[in-house]
Amino acid sequence: MNIQCLLDQNGFYSGAEVQLFQQHVDRYWRELSALELPEKYPGVKLTPIRNYDWGRECFLHDPSGILWYFGTFSKG
Numbered sequence: 001m002n003i004q005c006l007l008d009q010n011g012f013y014s015g016a017e018v019q020l021f022q023q024h025v026d027r028y029w030r031e032l033s034a035l036e037l038p039e040k041y042p043g044v045k046l047t048p049i050r051n052y053d054w055g056r057e058c059f060l061h062d063p064s065g066i067l068w069y070f071g072t073f074s075k076g
Contacts, residue, residue: 015065021072025049025056028070032060 022028029049037044043063049056057071 017067019069025072029058
């Protein structure tokens with residue numbers, strides 16, 4: 001797990017990011033989607049799994065401004 005503070009172009013705090021690297025992005029995506037968080041809470045956004053040559057990732061943007069990153073690296 002990695003936690004970062006995000007800064008804007010002027011060096012001011014603009015949010016935080018929590019990065020969770022694990023092997024089961026599909027499981028996390030299914031569980032997050034089943035919670036229907038965007039329908040329940042204003043400001044929540046889910047970004048579906050994206051596939052890259054280096055691995056896979058999906059995101060949860062929570063209402064407090066924290067970006068939750070779920071990712072895995074490809075084997076190879």
